[in-house]
Amino acid sequence: MQQKTPAISLDANDAFSLGSEIRVQNVSKSYGAEHFGKQVIRNCSFALERGKLTVMIGPSGCGKSTLIRLLAGFERPSSGTITVDGKPMTGPGVDRLVVFQETALFPWMSTYDNIMYGPRARGQDTSETRDLAEMLLEKVGLSAFRKKYPSQLSGGMQRRVELARAMINQPNVMILDEPFRGLDAMTKRLMQEYYANLYSEFRRTTFFVTTDIDEAIYLADRILIMTNIPTEVRASIDVHLPRPRHVENITESDEANAIKTQALGLLHEEAMKSFVRGSKAAADFIEAYSKRVSQG
Amino acid sequence: MNRGVATALKVTAGFVAGEDWWRGIAAIFAFLIFWEAGSRSESWLGFALPWISHIPPPTAVLQEMIKLVQDASFWQSAFLSTLRVFEGFFAAMLIGIPLGLAMAVSRTFYGITFPVFEVLRPIPPLAWVPASIIFWPTQELSIAFVTFLGAFFTIVINVVGGAQAIDVRYFQAARSMGSSTSDIFRRIILPATLPSIAVGATVGVGITWAVVVAAEMISGGGSGAGGGLGFFIWNSYVGGSYTQIVAGMISIGIAGYISSAALRKVGTWMTPWLTEG
Numbered sequence: 001m002q003q004k005t006p007a008i009s010l011d012a013n014d015a016f017s018l019g020s021e022i023r024v025q026n027v028s029k030s031y032g033a034e035h036f037g038k039q040v041i042r043n044c045s046f047a048l049e050r051g052k053l054t055v056m057i058g059p060s061g062c063g064k065s066t067l068i069r070l071l072a073g074f075e076r077p078s079s080g081t082i083t084v085d086g087k088p089m090t091g092p093g094v095d096r097l098v099v100f101q102e103t104a105l106f107p108w109m110s111t112y113d114n115i116m117y118g119p120r121a122r123g124q125d126t127s128e129t130r131d132l133a134e135m136l137l138e139k140v141g142l143s144a145f146r147k148k149y150p151s152q153l154s155g156g157m158q159r160r161v162e163l164a165r166a167m168i169n170q171p172n173v174m175i176l177d178e179p180f181r182g183l184d185a186m187t188k189r190l191m192q193e194y195y196a197n198l199y200s201e202f203r204r205t206t207f208f209v210t211t212d213i214d215e216a217i218y219l220a221d222r223i224l225i226m227t228n229i230p231t232e233v234r235a236s237i238d239v240h241l242p243r244p245r246h247v248e249n250i251t252e253s254d255e256a257n258a259i260k261t262q263a264l265g266l267l268h269e270e271a272m273k274s275f276v277r278g279s280k281a282a283a284d285f286i287e288a289y290s291k292r293v294s295q296g
Numbered sequence: 297m298n299r300g301v302a303t304a305l306k307v308t309a310g311f312v313a314g315e316d317w318w319r320g321i322a323a324i325f326a327f328l329i330f331w332e333a334g335s336r337s338e339s340w341l342g343f344a345l346p347w348i349s350h351i352p353p354p355t356a357v358l359q360e361m362i363k364l365v366q367d368a369s370f371w372q373s374a375f376l377s378t379l380r381v382f383e384g385f386f387a388a389m390l391i392g393i394p395l396g397l398a399m400a401v402s403r404t405f406y407g408i409t410f411p412v413f414e415v416l417r418p419i420p421p422l423a424w425v426p427a428s429i430i431f432w433p434t435q436e437l438s439i440a441f442v443t444f445l446g447a448f449f450t451i452v453i454n455v456v457g458g459a460q461a462i463d464v465r466y467f468q469a470a471r472s473m474g475s476s477t478s479d480i481f482r483r484i485i486l487p488a489t490l491p492s493i494a495v496g497a498t499v500g501v502g503i504t505w506a507v508v509v510a511a512e513m514i515s516g517g518g519s520g521a522g523g524g525l526g527f528f529i530w531n532s533y534v535g536g537s538y539t540q541i542v543a544g545m546i547s548i549g550i551a552g553y554i555s556s557a558a559l560r561k562v563g564t565w566m567t568p569w570l571t572e573g
Contacts, residue, residue, distance in 0.1 A: 074468060094474040104465040108487040108569045117483070118473035149569040169473055 018051030019205035020085045020095060020172035022071065027080030028230075029066055040066045042230035044080070048173065053199060053206045055216040057263065058226030059271070064209050065101075067231065068177050071207060072098045084173070094122065097171035101178045103158045105150040111161050112137070112146040118169040129168065136164040139201070140194060156187040160194060167202055174206045180215070189247065192218055200243055213263055217256050218245055225266050228273075235266050328354045352539040357546065360539040364547075370528070374547060377512065377524040380436075381504045381555065384443025388500060392448050393493060396455025397485065406456075413452065421445040421507045425514050439511045439524075446507035447500035451493070458492020459485055491570060494563025498556050505552040525551075 029041040040063040048054050058064055069075045070082065073092040082089045084096070105114050115136060119129035137143045140160035142153075150158055159179055166174060180191045192215060199206065199219070210216055216223050217239060225235045237259055241250065250256045335353035337345040352360075364370040399406045399413075421442050428438040462485065470480050512526025523531075525548050532540035564571055 072468075072472060092468075092471050094472070097472050098468070100465050100469065102465075104463070104469040106466060106469075106484065106487075108490070108567070117470070117475075121470065121473050121475040121479050121483075149572060151569060152572060165473075 018203055019174075021050045021205065022048040022089075022173060022207075023081075023083045023086075024048075024071070025081050025083070027070065027077040027082060029063075029070060029075070030078045039230040041070070041077075042232050044232055046224055046233050046236065048205050048207050049222070050205055051203045052221040053208060053219055054222045054224060055208045055210060055220035056224045056226060057210055057213060057216045057267070058231065059211065059228055059267075063229050063231035064226065065177060068098060068175055068207075068209060071173075071175055072096055094118075094169065095172040096175060097166045097169055097173070098175045098177065099162055099166045099179050101181055103150065103155075103162055105158055105161055105165070107150050110147050110149055111142055111153070114150070114161055115165045115168055117165060132168055133164075136168055139198060140164050154187075155183055156191055159183065159191055163195060163198060167198060170202070170204070172205060174204050176206065176208045178209050178211065181211075188215075192247075195219070196243075196245065213260055213267075214250075216263070217241075217259055218247060218250055223259070223263060225263055225270075227270050234270060235263075237263060350538075352542055356539050357542045360543040361546070364540075364543055373523065373525050373528040374551065377505075377508055377526065377548075378551065380439050380443050380508045380512075380524065381501070381551075383440045384445075384508065385447050385497075385501050385504050387440070387444045388447035388451050388504075389497065392451035392496075393455055396452040397459055397489065399452070399456045400459030400489075401481070401485065413449075417449045417453070421503075422510050422514070425511055429515060435515055439508065439515055442511040443504050443508045446503040447497075450500040450503060451496040454492045454496030454499070455489060458489040458496075461492075462488045491563075491567050494559070494567060498559045498563060501555045501559055502552055505548060505555065509548055 024047070025045050027041060027044045028039065030039045032038055044067070046054075056064060056067070066075070070077055073089055073096065084093075106117065109117065112133065115133050116125065116129065119125055119133075134143075137146055140163060142157060142160060142164070145153060145157065150161065153161065163179070179195075180188045183191060196219060208216075208219060220239045223237045223239060224233050225237070226232070227234045239255075239259060241253060241256060331348070331351070332353045332355060333340060334345050334348035335351050335356075337343065337349050395409070399409055424442050424445055425438070428441045429435070432438040432441055466484050466488065467480060470484050475483070508524065509526035509529070512524040513530045525544055529541055529544040529548075532538075532544060
């Protein structure tokens, strides 16, 4: 088989375009002095499979952001290993791209310049990347807003620019830290659809963090349920719902409902455990999940 | 990023035409009428109002100014002051911006320079006048140096503050998209600091005008015809021409306003993302 250049290939069936595989093995992370510090992540092990969308769900403030910084390479684990395609990870890299919780678009650049930031940074301002930028602009419905600055866009539009800005780099791994947090319900739903379409189009290994169980089921190939601090993987649930998914179908799907019930049960258990331990975070945890449990 | 800067720039951009503009004009006219009446209170009201009756009335000042604008030596003075302001201001920008950026970027450099900077900063520029007369070979240079100091500290403080306030997520985002250090400097740090540079420049040039006039008064204003507007005012005082004093003051006010407005325009033009919307 002839090897294709992985750089600018958009074919979702091309094995090279599916991205990397990341393995997290027995990773712990503490802050502060060795024995007196606060352990945020404890003995965490999971894998991000090639081309799969893994959604991590857990209460806010449970150490998810720390885990993201570890995966991005901004920080190093206190113990344990993280490997990318079998090789130990050494630091931040262009192969792993983070889309942050709040928009980190550059305010002084237009939509188009923001999207082209990555290619230009790597000296790839070519007709190919420009075409790709056009295509992404269209995909996220912002062709008419190419010359606008981020401050001239709505919150939902900004997130879409951010997604496009990340996608154009075709990272081997995309890491999304609650990318739709703080959007109103309508916009959020729209964003999830945009994102699901983008994902099917440019399938890559993806790590998606959220606190929203419906969002998790709608997007995920696999859901990781985390415990409260110190964070460990509580359960891993595979989602086999066929793509493309529609919110309406999911509401009626038995599998989806079973997953939801199971996930909420686990999350609630975690909440109760923390509650008994009397941590302050537990109160938030209960508050966040009691509502959902009663619905589910 | 900086909402305060954004609104400040927006307000000035919208000020040029509109209700506020007319309000401003009306206020100036009201002030002039009050001033005229006060100055002429002895003949108009039959008794002299305290203080204000000693000031020449605006109509007399206007007559004086009409005379002055036809006088080549007045323009020579105005030109000399403007030149000194420009010299000092551009030197301050040229040295202040790189210094401020270096202080913001390098912790080591910051550690070395900041204490020195903070000790020198509170010294008023005018306190430097005697020292700079002794230090610099020519009168011209010592005035330009004092002018430079006036703008320099303001510009540096603004640049350092602006560059240090850049959101760390911009750096993380740039890094993870493959930016090199020089790329980050050119495409992140520089544009992110531009609004602060613009503010520093606008404030700085105002200080420069304040300082240049005082420096000219103290140092005697150089040789030959016209030693700048500061010397012009001082000379008018010595010569007892009160209308000329006020006319000189007003011309400085106008010159300062024009410089600040011009710099604000440049600032708005260079930071379109703050005002477009």
